[in-house]
Amino acid sequence: MNISPEISPDQLGPVRRVTRRALFEKQTSLAALKQAFVMLRPDIQWKNPVMFVVEVGAVLTLIFILQMLWGHEKISVPITYYIALDIWLFITILFANFATALAEERGKAQADSLRQTRQDTIAYRLQDGKAKAVSSAILTRGDHVVVTAGQIIPGDGEIIEGVAYIDESAITGESAPVIREADGDRSGVTGGTTVLSDRIVVQITGSKGDSFLDRMIALVEGAIRQRSPNEIALTLVLSAFTLIFLIVVVPLWPMSYNAEQYMMGYLGVSEPIKSLGTNIPTLVALLVCLIPTTIGALLAAIGIAGMDRALQANILASSGKAVELAGDVDILLLDKTGTITIGNRNATQFLPVGKYSENDVGVMAAMASASDNTPEGKSILKLHSAQSEIGIKVPEKSTFIPFTAQTRMSGVDLPDGRQIRKGAPDVIMQFAKDHGGSIPKELDAIVETAASKGATPLLVADGNMIIGVVVLEDILKPHIHERFARLRKMGIRTVMITGDNPRTAAAIAALAGVDDFLAEATPVKKLEYIRKEQAEGKIVAMMGDGTNDAPALAQADVAVAMNAGTEAAKEAANMVDLDSDPTKLIEVVEIGKQLLITRGSLTTFSIANDVAKYFAIIPALFASTLPWLQPIDIMHLHSPTSAILSAVIFNALIIPALIPVALNGIRYQALGADALLRRNLLFWGLGGVILPFIGIKLIDMIMVSLNLVS
């Protein structure tokens, strides 16, 4: 078999299946635009309480205009003002609907590309030992299918027989084929991927319409959009702000009436003096300007875009809640192998003891490993052949002694009776003693030094003679130190899980820069560790692939299973990483945080915007009854009606202006909470206060220069 199970060392930057789409593609934008009008239907609009209030206001204004046209209402302001006002109110709603629809359309486009991998294929189902061609659509859980080179795997499943190269580019976008084999932690296969070599038998684990991918598609399309707890709480806050402003705006009518009455009395006129303060459409405009329409319009889009981003990172999440929870992670459990270190340990040094030379150690170690297929064994051979030109020759009729968990050593029995062994120090020492040998004095020191550096020492013995030490070292992934530093800045503690002994683990942990480690980890130990941390209120994230990870994955709050992993692991997890990239959790955490930051910042921005609107609208409301309030209008707007129109137009235009922010998210930077808060508070909070002053004034100036207002 010529398949080597080595992992490509560069798994840090996987190729994305979906490159970032342009924000406003023609096709999706048109579909979204159409959808925006459909969403005006009250029963749909109702789902967005803030925008529903705007819709009610817009309809009220429309009724008011119709009444004026029929002459029922006395007009004190040109009717064009009301018409312009109403048009802009409807535009506000349409902008909001467009934002939501655009996010949904983009999600749909994503889902479509996923769905293409789901097309029906021919499956060769095993029945009574014979392969029979059926449609993949009728496959059910537990069916066994045979897939040979060049065929498409008909459904999600697990290899139960064979090993093969598989092209997963349909799902992950990565062109390099991957190895999947039975009876290991890399037995999972996904429907839609292509087998490139060999023949495998796959046990189908998901029936049609119920696979992880199907659920993800539905999620992205918004078909089963459940709102996350945070989104629900935020919706409550937004509804409350809407209610608060209703409480503010409604009493303005009688209060303005009070001012009108007094002015009438003072002037001694009998005709009622009307101010904009008792004008329903103007009060509607004020209300619309004040309620948090900006975030209300973009909230749904932010949530959908978050799921979309997860998908772009090749993560299938079982729910939006899971992605969001990732932002709260306190502790990250990472497997040492494959995550912190590249693949397996490599032999890096032969250290002789006593009278032996370095070459002796190499020769003996290589002979002991000649038929050892473990990565360690192979690396010993590799090191030896790199150090000496003369290859080793194992005489015929030699017996190879394979590694077992009981003996913890392996080697070869030569025909001349020599027993060459390599293995853990204590075992080999015992082996030498048992054969009447002695232990060289300097051995302990050599073993000690190697172990304290995080390396694993293996002893090599020839019968009762200990020849030397093979040093196996872990090789850290490049830039892993920076990644952990970044996580620490995010406030996340990293914990390395390893089967190594505590001393080796400590050394590697220090080298890699993780905060803690769990040595000699067993499934039970992992589970206990997670439970202990959770009892302290921490949110634990874990990434795993093997079946023995399943209990821990099920216990962890955020559990990411690798797509290549076993079905048990995938079932236990709430996310699946299609790239099977162990460092992906960092991205998941960032996506989760980005979601919350975008929501929080836009809410703050939306509310901060209101301050300026007051300065524009209040003097306008009372221009005819309290003209001395004019100094409040620090923007020096042209007229009361232009002031109100400018505020409404600004309020509407800010929605499409922020759609890119909502869809792309506000970038998360690992600065620590305080610095991040200062930054966002300054930018979105203070910026939110200042920007509308400029925006409203600009709109007013433009309208005046175009002679649009009187």
Next chain:
Amino acid sequence: MFIQTWLLPFALLATATLMAFPLSQYLAWVMDGQYQPLPVFGWVEKKINSGPQNWKQYSGSLLIFNSVLFIFGYLVLSLQPWLPLNPDAKTLLAPSAIFNTVASFMTNTDLQHYAGDQHFSNFSQIFFGITNLFISAAIGLSALTAIIRALRSDASMGNFFIDIWRVVVYLFVPVAFIFALIFLQQGSPMTYKSSYQVTTLEQGAMGTTDKGEAKPQTIVVGPVAAFEAMKMLGTNGGGFYGMNSAHPFENPTALSNFFNTLAMMIFPFALVLMYGRMLNQMRHSLVIFMVMLTLMACTVIWTVYFDTEKPNPALTSHLARLYQIPNPTAASGKMSLEIPAISGLPVDQHLGNLEGKEMRFGTSAGATFAALTTDVTCGAVNAEADSLNPIAALSPMVGMWLNCFFGGKGVGMINMLLFIIIGIFLAGMMVGRTPEYLGKKIGGREIKLAIIALLVHPFMILIPTGIFAATVWGMNAISNPAAHGFSQMLYQFSSASANNGSAFDGLGVTFGFYNNPNPAPEAVAWDIATGLVIMFSRFLPLIAPIAMAAFLGSKKSSPFGMGTLRVDTFTFAVLLLGTIIVIGALLFLPVAALGPIAEHLGPIPFGG
């Protein structure tokens, strides 16, 4: 001049701040039950202790206790003519006034649509007045303690009755005793005697009888020193006399004025630090304290500056002004409103606005008091709030609108907690974590309760003000036209809803005795409306936070990390300040513009 104006306010703020540190330690010690009661007190405590309570039981006890208090108060006032200690034969108050007064005193509001010296017998002053002064003040403090226990995830919220007992017996009684002695020494009366009849120096100063004899002056006395101490310490504010702390018996000297003012500040100040001590979050509570102190200092400086340093705008000269206003009867649809120039009255205003001030206390004492009394929801007055310069009067209103720096005992800190929750909810998201306070995640349910508690206040101010502004209820009651009249109504409802109790006097709200032939025309409407506002604004914002704290406390506590939003930093202080100011401005800027600001900017007769 500078020292004379600013010494008093800053001395008060500094003294109260210094006293807050030791006092808060004592408060925490008492409320955590670490004392060893005297045998007799221990016996009482055992008797009244109904066991540990959860939030429903605690709130239930609170409501039942208040109902009993309401019935008791109603009985005392409605039986006044037949009860002892009533030598001056004070008769029955109007039923609506009794309702208003009972609601008002039970809730620590002490809005007074009556005058104590005219309408109350000493029996009512003692058994209705003093009783409520102690107990109503204890309720808010107890509620805060319960909330603290919930937030630190205690097994129970404590016991309501034990809390009331601790507050009254171990906190209020000793401190009130000390202050009463000070007031007594300064000249406040302390007697069961009801009144003195004295012959005035100027014959007939009090009018003459039908026979032409000069009437004697009636000087009302009573247990004033004891009343006064708890009136201020409990931030009650309901005066023994109608004139409240401006009356020479309630507040005889400049020194007594200092202690009068200080008394209403010490508990609200100390409670914030008690919050930190009991939660073991001292730095957090210091940040809150600084935020509160900053806002309070701003309101005090604002009031004093615009009232003591600035002249009355109405008496100041200004040029003629011309305003364009629409006139539907004119052909052009517009007319100009011309305000003639004023050359200025021959009034020396270098001491600021002296109208309605007690000069015994100094020029800035009235403005200082006005700002402080509204900031801590006391509601006592030592000067006429109605006479403050218009823009200066904005500050007392802001104090009542925001109601959280430092606010009433317990209640102010509870209101601040609501702002903290809302602020953290927004800011927590901005740092990319589910928002959490003291390690507890803030979810939908907590937010809902915080919002309910926060919504009641603006609702109870703005809606009734709107209704009264447009109807005869308001228009017939105001004593000034235009913006000032509006301010009077606005102030009245703000005061009722903030459980403050001060007022822009001049608003016709007094019915007086039931047989009063000339009651204020809309007194009944005002009695009922403000009475209802008082009750809604008291209990919902008290119980919703108790429930919120209980839900928060029952959550698992997450540990503090780098990604956690810190609540003990300068950044957090800025966030909190920003939240309070922005929310406050959004809620009340329109009415501020219609009232004080319009009055300040407008010419006579519209303002000035």
